[in-house]
Amino acid sequence: MLKKVIIAGGGTGGHIYPAIAIGRGLKNRFPDAEILFVGTERGLENDLVPKAGFTLKKIRAKGFKRKLTLDNLITIKEVIMGGIESLILLKKEKPDLVIGTGGYVAGPVVFFAALFNIPTFIHEQNVKPGVTNRILSRFVDKIAVSFSDSIKYFPQEKVVVTGNPIRPEIVSADRMKALKELDLDPEKPVILSFGGSQGARRINEAMMDLIERIGDESSFQLFHITGQKNYEEFIQKLENKGINPRTLGNIKIRPYVYDMHNAIAAADLVISRAGAITIAELTAAGKPAILVPLPTAADRHQDYNANLMKKNGAAVVVKDWDLSGEKLHSIIRDLVFDRERLQKMSAASKSLGKPDALDRILDEIILLLN
Numbered sequence: 481m482l483k484k485v486i487i488a489g490g491g492t493g494g495h496i497y498p499a500i501a502i503g504r505g506l507k508n509r510f511p512d513a514e515i516l517f518v519g520t521e522r523g524l525e526n527d528l529v530p531k532a533g534f535t536l537k538k539i540r541a542k543g544f545k546r547k548l549t550l551d552n553l554i555t556i557k558e559v560i561m562g563g564i565e566s567l568i569l570l571k572k573e574k575p576d577l578v579i580g581t582g583g584y585v586a587g588p589v590v591f592f593a594a595l596f597n598i599p600t601f602i603h604e605q606n607v608k609p610g611v612t613n614r615i616l617s618r619f620v621d622k623i624a625v626s627f628s629d630s631i632k633y634f635p636q637e638k639v640v641v642t643g644n645p646i647r648p649e650i651v652s653a654d655r656m657k658a659l660k661e662l663d664l665d666p667e668k669p670v671i672l673s674f675g676g677s678q679g680a681r682r683i684n685e686a687m688m689d690l691i692e693r694i695g696d697e698s699s700f701q702l703f704h705i706t707g708q709k710n711y712e713e714f715i716q717k718l719e720n721k722g723i724n725p726r727t728l729g730n731i732k733i734r735p736y737v738y739d740m741h742n743a744i745a746a747a748d749l750v751i752s753r754a755g756a757i758t759i760a761e762l763t764a765a766g767k768p769a770i771l772v773p774l775p776t777a778a779d780r781h782q783d784y785n786a787n788l789m790k791k792n793g794a795a796v797v798v799k800d801w802d803l804s805g806e807k808l809h810s811i812i813r814d815l816v817f818d819r820e821r822l823q824k825m826s827a828a829s830k831s832l833g834k835p836d837a838l839d840r841i842l843d844e845i846i847l848l849l850n
């Protein structure tokens with residue numbers, strides 16, 4: 481019955497991973513359906529969508545600066561071009577469902593689909609909705625949100641609370657298998673650190689400082705992801721400090737990890753930003769965390785995510801300005817060998833998880849189509 485679906489969303493992993501999860505879920509339920517993704521030339525979708533086995537169509541899209549700048553004139557042109565490209569795409573592909581997961585690129589595709597009376601569905605990952613979804617909410621048929629606190633931002637009659645969809649492997653991954661695949665020692669605690677889908681300069685600096693402090697002698701293992709763009713610089717800086725990253729036994733450094741389910745499954749403790757999908761994954765897997773919310777995230781929504789974890793006993797929160805290798809070292813020392821406390825934090829984390837979010841979203845989509 482479902483022949484063709486367009487899923488538009490992009491920019492950062494926070495919009496793309498949910499799109500891929502929904503795409504895979506739809507493919508499982510409707511094996512004959514064709515699923516097309518729409519993104520831009522620049523976003524992380526160019527890497528992630530083809531890797532997930534889906535076709536990516538590209539259109540132009542750009543966001544307006546909040547201030548009056550010359551750049552906004554270029555944006556007007558891009559928005560018009562993106563609109564035309566969306567129209568052409570919808571006319572050509574004739575989808576019977578269009579889904580938006582946020583990011584500027586979702587704007588024109590979902591808007592014109594709604595105008596053409598194609599069933600439309602959007603998903604919001606954060607408590608405070610992004611600008612694209614806020615505008616689209618007036619035109620679409622159904623809105624899935626991840627937190628009940630988001631309902632108030634949208635037309636009530638269209639909203640359902642589903643949670644953030646995550647890759648099913650995040651829940652099903654096996655710890656021992658993961659340790660083996662990542663070449664980690666099962667006898668020593670593992671600390672996974674990363675800064676969201678693009679890496680975080682502040683977390684990298686603190687990890688560099690931590691590595692300098694503890695050297696390779698540590699009684700725990702570090703698995704640090706720098707972000708693709710920061711990797712070379714990170715390695716270079718380590719070398720400048722006389723540390724050879726290739727000979728480190730307890731410390732592994734990676735630019736990006738595609739099998740994040742293994743990295744999360746292997747971890748006893750996670751250090752990260754507090755992006756919505758990261759939180760959804762950590763809670764689905766029941767992982768304790770040290771969270772450093774990104775202070776510049778729109779409406780400070782990462783503070784909200786991090787505080788929710790802290791309030792429930794699942795995480796320790798460190799302010800971005802207060803982050804240092806020394807600070808991390810002292811929290812890690814307190815936590816990582818305190819099995820009882822870690823277990824309590826894990827249970828708290830797990831209790832916040834919504835591992836069935838994807839199924840709920842798929843059920844809502846089917847209801848909409850019927």
Ligand SMILES: CC(=O)N[C@H]1[C@@H](OP(=O)(O)OP(=O)(O)OC[C@H]2O[C@@H](n3ccc(=O)[nH]c3=O)[C@H](O)[C@@H]2O)O[C@H](CO)[C@@H](O)[C@@H]1O
Nearest residue numbers: 492493494497605676677705736737740755756757758777
């Ligand atoms: C800077 C910025 O705009 N951040 C926003 C962005 O975060 P960002 O794009 O970082 O997204 P999230 O933290 O929500 O999710 C990161 C995703 O990347 C994955 N991952 C990360 C590193 C890696 O090596 N491999 C890998 O697969 C994680 O497993 C996770 O699935 O979107 C989120 C959801 O809209 C928002 O809450 C964040 O505030």
